[in-house]
Amino acid sequence: MAGKSKKIIIQGLWKDNPVFRQILGICSALAVTNLMMNSLVMGLGLMFVTAFSELTVSLIRKWTPKHIRMMVQTLIISAYVIIVDIFLKAYFPTISTALGPYVGLIITNCIIMGRCESFAQNNPPHLSFLDGLASGAGYTIVLLAISFVRELLGFGTLFGINVLGKAWVSWTLMIMPPGAFFMLAIIIWITKNMIPEKSSKEGAKS
Amino acid sequence: MIEISPIVIFFAAIFTNNMILSNFLGMCSFIAISSEIKTSLSLGQAVTFVLTFTTLLNYLVYHYVLIPLGLEYLRYIVFIIIIAAFVQLIEMIIDRYFPALYYALGIFLPLITVNCAVLGVSLFMVIRNYSLMQSLAFGVGSGIGWTLAIVTMAGIRQKIKSAPIPKGLEGAGITLIITGLMALAFIGFSGIVVIQ
Numbered sequence: 001m002a003g004k005s006k007k008i009i010i011q012g013l014w015k016d017n018p019v020f021r022q023i024l025g026i027c028s029a030l031a032v033t034n035l036m037m038n039s040l041v042m043g044l045g046l047m048f049v050t051a052f053s054e055l056t057v058s059l060i061r062k063w064t065p066k067h068i069r070m071m072v073q074t075l076i077i078s079a080y081v082i083i084v085d086i087f088l089k090a091y092f093p094t095i096s097t098a099l100g101p102y103v104g105l106i107i108t109n110c111i112i113m114g115r116c117e118s119f120a121q122n123n124p125p126h127l128s129f130l131d132g133l134a135s136g137a138g139y140t141i142v143l144l145a146i147s148f149v150r151e152l153l154g155f156g157t158l159f160g161i162n163v164l165g166k167a168w169v170s171w172t173l174m175i176m177p178p179g180a181f182f183m184l185a186i187i188i189w190i191t192k193n194m195i196p197e198k199s200s201k202e203g204a205k206s
Numbered sequence: 207m208i209e210i211s212p213i214v215i216f217f218a219a220i221f222t223n224n225m226i227l228s229n230f231l232g233m234c235s236f237i238a239i240s241s242e243i244k245t246s247l248s249l250g251q252a253v254t255f256v257l258t259f260t261t262l263l264n265y266l267v268y269h270y271v272l273i274p275l276g277l278e279y280l281r282y283i284v285f286i287i288i289i290a291a292f293v294q295l296i297e298m299i300i301d302r303y304f305p306a307l308y309y310a311l312g313i314f315l316p317l318i319t320v321n322c323a324v325l326g327v328s329l330f331m332v333i334r335n336y337s338l339m340q341s342l343a344f345g346v347g348s349g350i351g352w353t354l355a356i357v358t359m360a361g362i363r364q365k366i367k368s369a370p371i372p373k374g375l376e377g378a379g380i381t382l383i384i385t386g387l388m389a390l391a392f393i394g395f396s397g398i399v400v401i402q
Contacts, residue, residue: 026234078282086279185378190374
């Protein structure tokens with residue numbers, strides 16, 4: 001059992017990373033990554049929603065009629081997203097405004113739907129919960145990696161703290177949309193070279 | 207908030223606030239589908255159609271049902287249900303009465319439910335406090351802007367099919383880089399008008 005949990009964590013974080021391996025959920029990955037703080041909050045929010053939706057879907061999987069399961073999953077996900085949204089509005093109003101509609105868009109984030117459909121439908125609750133946490137963490141790491149470069153080069157800061165000094169000339173391009181596209185492409189390129197196709201296929205099969 | 211003319215919003219949604227290139231919405235289907243001009247045009251039409259009507263419906267429901275009842279926080283659930291129900295309904299109607307259109311759009315319609323652009327437009331509409339006409343212009347404009355981006359992208363991708371691309375960049379990687387270049391080009395429009 002311990003071996004299985006470990007495998008799930010490794011797959012979520014690296015081998016089957018939702019963003020750069022499966023190219024899922026990149027809408028929000030691109031939109032919120034101009035500041036590290038936003039990315040961190042978004043990542044944690046997604047982790048929460050994925051883990052708990054997978055848990056819920058897995059708990060009720062035996063009683064859900066097959067043909068309406070998509071609708072049920074969507075409703076479960078929306079319910080958790082509303083919790084995240086209300087929580088952010090209450091405790092972090094500035095970040096909530098900065099993220100704007102992207103918190104709500106967690107609902108249509110394909111990562112959650114994909115994991116619920118492919119994993120939680122066929123696995124016991126505790127493993128599903130773990131899988132949700134791992135996928136969410138994989139997503140968060142990529143978001144932080146992208147926003148690290150974008151915030152550092154675009155503003156000269158990290159988490160709002162000035163790192164590069166006053167003499168640094170900000171690359172405005174990095175905080176504009178094209179910067180996000182280029183960064184994600186570079187990350188996909190690097191990781192594709194680091195993980196050979198073969199091993200990923202074995203991972204998916206097992 | 208100052209009143210912006212619906213016509214301004216319409217053009218801004220196509221060029222300066224393009225759904226894909228400046229708001230990153232609808233990327234998933236954008237990357238998966240944009241390899242042929244014909245299919246992407248059909249998908250674009252379907253998205254424009256759905257966007258126009260769901261924005262209208264969501265506007266009416268939000269302002270005449272949710273706000274009077276004080277249930278604004280339920281908007282995510284309500285919007286996604288309206289979108290899903292509308293797509294299903296449309297699918298049945300065109301299957302029954304316009305079979306030719308169904309063959310063109312049919313397979314794409316279910317995909318649209320999970321297209322973040324559709325939900326995104328409705329959420330932007332709420333956040334920016336648009337009036338009825340403004341929402342309608344925003345919905346149509348966003349749809350056309352999305353179509354423009356995906357068709358252009360399909361055209362470029364057909365051209366680079368035979369080009370020697372570095373191995374790791376094939377597929378999603380090169381698509382993202384082209385999207386980045388397109389976004390750069392679209393920034394050139396930003397002098398015309400900006401909506402927030």
